[in-house]
Amino acid sequence: MTTSDVTPVLQARGLVKRYGHVTAIDGADFDLLPGEVLAVIGDNGAGKTSLIKALTGALTPDEGEIRLNGEPIRFTGPQSARQHGIETVYQDLAVAASMDIASNMFLGRELRRPGFLGSALRMLDKKRMRQEAAAHMADLKIGLRSLTQPVETLSGGQRQAVAVARSVAWASSVVVMDEPTAALGVKESGQVLDLIRRVRDKGMPVVLISHNMPHVFEIADRIHIHRLGRREALIKPSDHSMAEVVAIMTGALRVRDDGGTVVADADAAQAAGVSAH
Numbered sequence: 001m002t003t004s005d006v007t008p009v010l011q012a013r014g015l016v017k018r019y020g021h022v023t024a025i026d027g028a029d030f031d032l033l034p035g036e037v038l039a040v041i042g043d044n045g046a047g048k049t050s051l052i053k054a055l056t057g058a059l060t061p062d063e064g065e066i067r068l069n070g071e072p073i074r075f076t077g078p079q080s081a082r083q084h085g086i087e088t089v090y091q092d093l094a095v096a097a098s099m100d101i102a103s104n105m106f107l108g109r110e111l112r113r114p115g116f117l118g119s120a121l122r123m124l125d126k127k128r129m130r131q132e133a134a135a136h137m138a139d140l141k142i143g144l145r146s147l148t149q150p151v152e153t154l155s156g157g158q159r160q161a162v163a164v165a166r167s168v169a170w171a172s173s174v175v176v177m178d179e180p181t182a183a184l185g186v187k188e189s190g191q192v193l194d195l196i197r198r199v200r201d202k203g204m205p206v207v208l209i210s211h212n213m214p215h216v217f218e219i220a221d222r223i224h225i226h227r228l229g230r231r232e233a234l235i236k237p238s239d240h241s242m243a244e245v246v247a248i249m250t251g252a253l254r255v256r257d258d259g260g261t262v263v264a265d266a267d268a269a270q271a272a273g274v275s276a277h
């Protein structure tokens, strides 16, 4: 079976978003296949954030179509995307620092005690939240000593693991991660990359926005290269060198339909030390 036979989990065609005279998304396409880690890369200002916002309901595109599991869909906001199983892990490690790990897993989706205690007195079912949080952590092989520990006592990598586990627990279709290793050291980044692999191996497709080319090459099944508001290329890391990918991202090389490259800007290609093939 080729990739063209598979229905993408999340797909976009011809997305456009204008802010006054600035066109942040300029006819962008997007395809995320089941079970893959798709890296989204591009220069500063290329429009990655805007594209991801459109795909996660945080902005409404002016034009174009989004499909979820083959069905056209319109998100009315981030909540609507979440209801459709799309969870986003934001760059700023969006966790409530003073709350414990289990409470963070259920932030905004707290479980109430059964019966009157929950429905009338709104009492939380802390025991069940801890049990379920522990099960999710174990499922992703995240080793944390105690789930009653406040998140502020965790390392950056552990916090990121909590944020990832939370989104995986609630996602039924897609997990989007915005620069998940940006704030982390080498060892912690490695642990988060391992975690992303485990998420993928559970069958959950991951969209990974990253500026870190070694991380992208280490973990991505395919790379969506964004340039000037649209998808410039969709490639496999095994088919291209890192220098080529950077050259495609900056416009020095262009990808042909057969996957080869042509020089689009001779000076820039020479400066980047790449040639067409």
Ligand SMILES: Nc1ncnc2c1ncn2[C@@H]1O[C@H](COP(=O)(O)OP(=O)(O)OP(=O)(O)O)[C@@H](O)[C@H]1O
Pocket (backbone or CB within 6 Å): 019, 022, 023, 024, 042, 043, 044, 045, 046, 047, 048, 049, 050, 051
């Ligand atoms: N709310 C907004 N109002 C006006 N212009 C915007 C807005 N959001 C984005 N833009 C513009 O759209 C373009 C794309 O921005 P976007 O943040 O999507 O790029 P990016 O690839 O994510 O960049 P970076 O990697 O630097 O975060 C930029 O020129 C930006 O200034």
